[in-house]
Amino acid sequence: MTERIGTTCVQGGYRPGDAQPRQIPIYQSTTWKYDTSEHMGKLFDLEESGYFYTRLQNPTNDFVAAKICELEGGSAAMLTSSGQAANFFAVFNIAGCGDHVVASSAIYGGTYNLFVHTMARMGLECTFVSPDCTDEELEAAFRPNTKCVFGETIANPALDVLDIERFAAAAHAHGVPLIVDNTFPTPVMCRPIEWGADIVTHSTTKYMDGHGAAVGGAIVDSGNFDWMAHADKFPGLTTPDVSYHGVVYAEKFGLEGAFITKATAQLMRDFGSIQSPMNAFLLNMGLESLHVRMPQHCKNGQAMAEFLSEHPKVRFVKYPGLPTDPYYKLAQKYLPNGSCGVVSFGFTGGRAAAEQFMKSLKLAQIATHVADARTCVLHPANATHRQMNDAELEAAGIAPDMVRLSCGIESTEDLIADVEQALATI
Ligand SMILES: Cc1ncc(COP(=O)(O)O)c(C=O)c1O
Numbered sequence: 001m002t003e004r005i006g007t008t009c010v011q012g013g014y015r016p017g018d019a020q021p022r023q024i025p026i027y028q029s030t031t032w033k034y035d036t037s038e039h040m041g042k043l044f045d046l047e048e049s050g051y052f053y054t055r056l057q058n059p060t061n062d063f064v065a066a067k068i069c070e071l072e073g074g075s076a077a078m079l080t081s082s083g084q085a086a087n088f089f090a091v092f093n094i095a096g097c098g099d100h101v102v103a104s105s106a107i108y109g110g111t112y113n114l115f116v117h118t119m120a121r122m123g124l125e126c127t128f129v130s131p132d133c134t135d136e137e138l139e140a141a142f143r144p145n146t147k148c149v150f151g152e153t154i155a156n157p158a159l160d161v162l163d164i165e166r167f168a169a170a171a172h173a174h175g176v177p178l179i180v181d182n183t184f185p186t187p188v189m190c191r192p193i194e195w196g197a198d199i200v201t202h203s204t205t206k207y208m209d210g211h212g213a214a215v216g217g218a219i220v221d222s223g224n225f226d227w228m229a230h231a232d233k234f235p236g237l238t239t240p241d242v243s244y245h246g247v248v249y250a251e252k253f254g255l256e257g258a259f260i261t262k263a264t265a266q267l268m269r270d271f272g273s274i275q276s277p278m279n280a281f282l283l284n285m286g287l288e289s290l291h292v293r294m295p296q297h298c299k300n301g302q303a304m305a306e307f308l309s310e311h312p313k314v315r316f317v318k319y320p321g322l323p324t325d326p327y328y329k330l331a332q333k334y335l336p337n338g339s340c341g342v343v344s345f346g347f348t349g350g351r352a353a354a355e356q357f358m359k360s361l362k363l364a365q366i367a368t369h370v371a372d373a374r375t376c377v378l379h380p381a382n383a384t385h386r387q388m389n390d391a392e393l394e395a396a397g398i399a400p401d402m403v404r405l406s407c408g409i410e411s412t413e414d415l416i417a418d419v420e421q422a423l424a425t426i
Contacts (some may be wrong), residue, residue, distance in 0.1 A: 005071065005188055006291040013067025013284075026281045027051075027057075027365035028057045045075045046265060056268045060277035064284045068218045071187040071207035071287075072200050075223025075256035078183055078264055079280055083203020084185060085273035086217030087111050087150075090121075090179050090201050091233050094234055095147035096121030102141045102148075102171075104131045104162060106155035106301065108203075109385040111181070113162045115150075131160045132326075138167070142174045142241045146235060148199075148294065149176060153334065154184035155191055156370065157380050157404040162336060168196030175230040183207070184340040184371065187217065189293040198225040199259065204275075206371030209286040210293055214279035217264065223256035237262055292362060293373065293409050298338025300375075300407035300415055305343045305373070307416050313353065313423050318344040341407035342370060346399050354379055354401040355426045360422035363414060364405060375415055 001197035014024045021271060034040040034049045042048040051057055061079045069077035080086040086165060088195040095101055103115055115126040124298075127141045131151065133396030149171040151162040171178040177198035186207045202208060227250040231238035237258050240246035244265055248256040268274060275283075298321070319330035319420050320339045331339050347353035358366060358379055365377040368383055378384065381400045385393060393400065407415060 001262060003070075008067065008070045008133035009188070010288050011201075011290045012060055012070040013065070014063040024060060024063045025052075025282060026277050027227070027229055029058075030054045034383060044280045045245055045259070046252070054277070055272045055274055056264055058274065059297055060282070061275055061280045064280045064287070065218060067284065067287055068187075068202065068204075070210050071191075072182070072220040073187075073191050073193050074090055074200065074296065077218060077220040078259035078260050078268070079204070079218050079283075080274040081217065081273040081275050082215050083108075083181075083201070083205055083217040084110055084217050085202070085271075086201040087179075089183060089263050089267050089273070090199050090219050091148060091150065093212070093259060093267060094123075094236065095124055096236075098125055098145060100143045101126045101143045101150060102138075102146055103128055103161075104109060104151035104155070104167070105129060106131050106158040106160040106162075107150070107152050107181070108183075109154075109388070110157045111150075113387065119218070122285070130153070130395070133163050135166075135200075138170050146174060148179050150179045150181070152181040152184065153190050154320065154342075155338055156184060156285050156376070157342065157384075157402070159320060159327070159339075159342065159344050161266055161320050161330040161339070162333060163330055164192050164195040165199055166200075171198075173195070173419075175233055177225040180381075184342060185335055186290060186294060188291050189298070189338055189340065190334050191223040193220075193224070195225075196424045198222050204283050204286075207286075207294065207367075208290060209283050210290065210371070210373050211282075211286055212369055212372045212374070213286075214275075214282040216275045216279050216283050219260065221256075221259040225259075226255060231344075237268075241266065267416075287392065294340075295338060295411040297341030297371075297407060300409070300412050301341040301343050302338070302403065303412045304407050304415060306421065307419070308345050310345065311423060313348055315346040315348045318397075318402075336417065343405045344402050345405070346401040346403070347426065349401075349426055350379070351401045352402050355382075356426050357403060357422050360425040361418055363410065363418040363419070366418070366421075370404065370406040372406065373408050375418075378404045378406075407418050 065077040180192040180197040202218040
């Protein structure tokens with residue numbers, strides 16, 4: 001029987017046998033004990049699968065990762081300590097010093113920092129392209145040392161929708177995978193692998209957890225990208241790993257397992273960015289209602305965008321569900337049942353009006369957080385994106401007066417009433 005997404009949200013990943021705990025057990029243990037060193041040695045050699053130290057793997061995490069893997073339609077997945085760690089691992093697993101990445105310019109500010117500043121210090125270069133670039137501009141961004149293409153399904157906070165099929169085709173034409181951060185739609189609203197993405201990442205801190213309780217991330221591999229067919233580009237997967245007794249990940253773990261096994265065995269071992277089992281447990285609680293919450297987020301987002309777009313003090317509204325939005329057509333294709341609860345908008349009164357609006361909200365609360373059950377609001381130019389100058393803000397699609405309103409799952413009428421009274425104070 002083919003399971004529908006709601007069933008996977010509730011029951012995926014962990015299917016207990018007879019007389020086993022119904023809820024995912026929290027393996028709150030750093031270590032596992034073994035009767036013989038030989039047995040443990042087999043785990044270290046990747047000869048047998050099993051657990052020995054929670055810096056690398058933990059069963060609670062693996063149950064929850066397996067659920068996210070099923071939700072995205074992938075072949076293997078892992079949890080990370082944060083969304084930042086997920087995006088870092090996804091790229092660094094296949095690209096290093098002397099390599100190059102092509103990324104959409106409309107991405108989360110933290111990911112932008114990671115690519116432009118921190119990864120640059122590691123010798124990795126990044127070329128940004130607008131998600132609206134022409135095919136020629138996209139083509140021109142590639143170099144012989146390009147190792148992947150990166151974008152967000154719906155960009156935070158610009159809300160541009162990525163043409164996943166077009167970016168996947170360009171990546172594949174150059175023999176590299178497309179990595180898509182699918183944090184905003186979640187697999188309930190869009191499954192990028194079905195459109196050609198090879199690797200999907202998440203900040204599970206957002207809708208997946210949904211309750212502002214646990215920072216976390218996830219990486220899902222589609223198992224579709226053939227590393228061996230492009231062996232010269234990806235020596236880390238296709239040649240022996242001296243730090244693991246010469247294992248060749250792509251040979252030993254195949255299309256389905258190579259990427260995640262390498263990220264676990266090498267990157268998690270060396271960087272240790274594991275999600276705590278307790279956080280993984282909390283994340284699973286969020287996932288169990290994801291398919292119920294997402295439609296309400298989308299309903300509130302849509303109603304709010306429609307209300308704002310008619311308001312005289314509002315200069316512009318960005319929301320892919322508005323027929324006037326430049327991304328409406330792409331949203332109809334990739335997000336036919338709704339996009340997300342986040343609406344970005346600006347004020348006829350400019351930056352000062354944005355600041356006044358922020359001060360006057362009562363229900364919606366100022367938080368750096370987004371994609372939460374409770375409505376929250378942020379002025380990015382004053383917070384997450386304050387490291388960018390005006391030109392960089394422009395390229396990322398962020399106006400200085402732009403406010404990001406993340407509609408929660410409260411009653412629609414109450415949210416609109418709050419925004420209406422705050423606009424009246426300007
Ligand atoms: C789209 C997107 N990706 C990644 C991240 C980073 O995630 P985290 O805060 O869990 O590290 C965020 C955080 O806001 C995000 O919105």
